Amino acid sequence: MSIFRSSSAFVGRGAELAALRAAYQDEIGRTVLISGDAGIGKSRLVHEFTTRLGSGPRVLTGRCLEFGNDGLPFAPFLSPLRSLAISSPGDWGAVLLAIERSADDRPLVLVLEDLHWADVSSLQLLTFLVANLAHDGVFLIGTCRAPSGPLRQLVAELVRSPAVQLITPAPLSRHETGRQLAALLAREPEPTLVTRVFERSRGNPLFVEALSACPEDIPAELRELLLAGLPPLADDEIQVLTLASIAGTTVGHEVLAVVSDLPEPKLHQALRRLVDKHVLLATGTGYAFRHALVREAVYHRLLPVERTGLHARFVAALSGMPEHVAQVAAHAYAAGDHTRALQAAWEAATQAALTGAEPERLHLLERVLHLWEEVGDTAGIDRLTVLDHAVEASIAVNAVSSGLRWSAEALAIAPDPQRYYRQARLKNLGRSGGRDDLLRALELLAEPSRLRGEVLAELALISVFAGEAEQGERYARAALDLAEQLDCPSLTARAHAFLGLAAASDPVTAFRHFAGAHATADPQAMIDIATWESALHVAMGAYTTAIEVIQLGIKQAQETFQYAKHAPILVVKWVQALTALGRWPEALDLIDEMLGEPELPQLSHAALLISQGEIRLAQGEPADARAAADRAEHLLGDEPWVRPYRIRLATLRIRLDPGNAQDIYLAAAPDLAAHPHEAWALVAAAVPADLPELPVIGPVDEAYRAMAGGDRATAAHTWRTLGNRYELSFIEADRPRPAPRRQPLLGLTPRESEVLKLVAEGKSNRQIAADLFISANTAGVHVSRILTKLGAATRTEAARRLFDATRAPAEERTDNATGMRH
Structure with a gap:
């Protein structure tokens, strides 16, 4: 007898199964998320799909833990990655490369079940894989209940990509409910029974199965309904099933063997019967409930005192297994042993730090500090040490509010320069300013040390971005x-870079320091240096050189799998250089691509919109320019590092609305002295009666000053020399018009044509991304649009279309927009 009379019949999921098959065969869509209510059949759908794939692909499945999941980082990835011989899921780049290498000879299907219970680090790793996977042989499937909280936001971000498809299985119809009942009962059900079960189950397949077992006596409560569907169980089977419910939705065989007092042969027999009866499913290293709702029903059937005692048994059994320390913490808490729960949570937090799982580390440390209120110092752990670790974890995950609370407590216990330095970093993350804490730390650090150097470097950076160049130079x-x-090479590189920023008024000195930074920088520092150095090149009018530096920085970000974190600000500088050069279609393409990236930083978003508005104005589209400016205004804050962009936005506002030039200028005036380069552009647009006393640094500032003083001829000459077509368009009566566009190839945009040529060369999305300095996700978007526009099913077919189009004489090429031949 099997639970709920389950049947091998697969009913009512033809459309969903077809969607999975189509996504698997699609060269672009490599990720599918299946979302639906508990019992709707998500896991059954995945099982049916992977079974029908046959023996060709390798299928690896990982499951999230319902119990103790918040303390076990990367839980759903552990089993699949172990199969791929990956021991450290915290190294995301290594995980990505290992997954792709495993698919070189045989396709890989990676299934992640129950993502609604996923820890934060797992969700972050999933996001990283979706954005960076570029191997056609890897297919990701995730299942979750209707998402809420962080998962809801994540799913909304992921499905924006054409590489991700969301499948939401609908409830069974009345007809489908009847077909499922027929398969379960091995006969045609009476119409009245079909109607009653359909109405009661609301088309949920699991509930249909449960109701089929007791059609004449439908239990009133869901839990009773699920328990009523269990088959007759022997005492040994009940004991094992009960222990499994204490463990959670999944349990390892070795854990059951230790916790259970059954002899090994009897344990194996009980497990075999539970699997045969479809109460449990055998997994790679243990067992899982056929459905989480069944586990909940079994667990809640127990009396509270029974649950407490069984959780205590798990604590005793797992305490000798370091890999299960997070579960020990959860079981100890459930057992009421708060001292042991505190100790285990501290141990688990230490393990989480080693794998880079900072969100889980912070959560565990929060639990330690919470339990401390009940346990005190009886656990043998120093509270000050816990506070220091909690502050470090808060910095890592930008948990500013709680981090500052713990930092204040730690400083009250024992003032220390390291603690002041951490507090300053938290305040800077929260944009509340940590200069005073850094100065206090500096006072306490009389002797030379690495920490003193870091404090000085942080003070230099804060000073430079606050417009205090001289102070910043002294600290640097x-x-x-x-x-x-x-x-210390890394500190040397940062100090040189900050000296370069501080010496912006002396470009020769600044670039000399940037060269010094390049000589000792690590890959992470190289990205930051490229950002700052390119900004100075743009300020000096060396736009082409700036683009070269930017592309080097983006390449470094790609190679270290940090594109999403560091590329946005580099692309902002790239767009500014292209805007100045009059390469507006390229700039607009870059803006569109970056605005499509998930989790785009707010400041980068605003800066890109300002550039978009500048281009639209130069193209004679003031309404579009004004709309972009309004959106940017909404995104910009008022922090010191935002003010250069506010000045740039004010310049755009004046050019859109010259009648309000003086009001706009006066509103921005207090910030001009701290940001002279942006200020000269504003002065040139506003032309105030009295020019402000601002330093003139390089030809760009000289040209703006000439514009402000009415010397349009000198300004025009400088802009022509620098190749700045954008500013030239505002001082010449006959504005330069963009070069006439060539007839689009196959109806594609210039960027899509670039991508198609690389596709025809056989390049993967990641290789395309590297060549064009974009993300793999954006490359995938372009490929998807190309296939759609060409009506091509595969990359090979698209490449053939390109070959045919470029081989044919120009006058015979087909215009996709009209379907006519020229």
């Missing part, structure tokens, strides 16, 4: 001297 110089004394 002191940091450089200390870095060279301590032989």
Whole structure:
């Protein structure tokens, strides 16, 4: 007898199964998320799909834990990655490359079940894989209940990509409910029974199965309904099933063997019968409930005292297994042993730190501090040490509010320069300013040390971005001297970079320091240096050189799998350089691509919109320019580092509305002295009666000053020399018009044509991304649009279309927009 009379018949999921098959065969769509209510048949759909794939692909399945999931980082990935010989899921780049290598010879289907219970690190790793996977042989499937909270936001972000498809299985219809009942009962059900079960189950397949077992006596409550569907169980089977419910939705065989007091042969027999009766499913290393709702029903059937005692048994059994320390913490808490729960949570937090799972580390440390209120110092752990670790984890995940609370407590217990430095970093993350804490730390650090150098470097950065170049230079110089004394290359690179920023008024000195930074920088520092150096090149009018530096920085971000984190601000500088050069279609393509990226930082978003508005204005589209400016205004804050962009936005506003030039200018005036380069552009647009006393640094500032003073001829000459077609368009009566566009190839945009040519060369999405300095996700978007526009099913077919189009004489090419031949 099997639970709920389950049947091998697969009813009412033809459309969903077809969608899975289509996604699997699609060269672009490599990820499917299946979302629906508990019992709707998500896992059955996945099982049916993978079974019908046959023996060709390798299928690896991981499941999230319902119990103790919040303390076990990367839970759904652990089993699949173990099969791929990956021991450290915290190294995302290594995980990505290993997954792709495993699919070189045989397709890989990676299934992640029950993502609604996923830990934060797992969701972050999933997002990273979706954005960066570029191997046609890898197919991801995730299942979850109707998403809420962080998962809801994540799903909304992921499905924006054409590489991700969302499938939401609908409830069974009345007819489909009848077909399922017929398969379960091995006979045609009476129409009245079909109607009664359909209305009661609301088309949920699991509930249909449960109701089929007791059609004449339908239980009133869901839990009773599920328990009523269980088959007759022997005492040994009940004991094993009960223990499995204490463990959660999944349990390892070795854990059951230790917790259970059954002899090994009897345990194996009980497990075999539970699997045969479809109460449990055998997984790679253990067992899982056929459905989480069944586990909940079994668990809640127990008396509270029974649950407490069984959780205590798990604590005793798992305490000798370091890999299960997070579950020990959860079981100890459920057993009421708060001292052991505190100790285990602390151990688990230490393990989480080693794997880079900072969200789980922070959660565990929060639990430690919460339990401390009940346990006190009886656990043998120093509270100050816990507070220090909690502050570090808060910095890692931008948990500013809680981090500052713990930081204040730690400083009250024992003032210390390291703690002041951490508090400053938290305040800077929260945009509340940590300068005072850094100065206090500096007072306490009389002797040369790495920490003193870091504090000096942080003060230099804050000063420079606050417009205090001289102060920033002094701090950066002191940091450089200390870095060279301590032989610390990474600090040396940062100090040189900050000196370069501070010396913006002396480009020769600035670029010399940037060269020094390049000589000692690690890959992470190289990305930051490219950002700052390119900004100076743009300010000096060396737009082509700026683009070269930017592309080097983006390449470094791609190679270190940090494109999403670092590329946005680099693309902002790239767009600004292209805008100045009059390469507006390229700039607009870059803006569109970056605005399509998930989790785009707000400041980068606003900066791109400002550039979009500038281009639209130069193209004679003031309404579109004004709309972009309004959207940027909404996104910009008022922090010191935002003010250069506010000045740039004010310049755009004046050019859109010259009648309000003086009001706009006066509103921005207090910030001009701190940001002279942006200020000269604003002055040139507003032409105030009295020009402000601002330094003139390089030809760009000279041209703006000439515009502000009415010397349009000198300004025009400078802009022509620099190749700045954008500014030239505002001082010449006959604005330069963009070069006439060539007839689009196959109806594609210029960027899509670039991508198609690389596709025809056999390049993967990641290789295309590297060549064009875009993300793999954006490359996938372009390929998807190309296939749609060409009506091509595969990349090979699209490449053939390109070959045919470029081989044919131009006058015979087909215009896709009209379907006519020229």
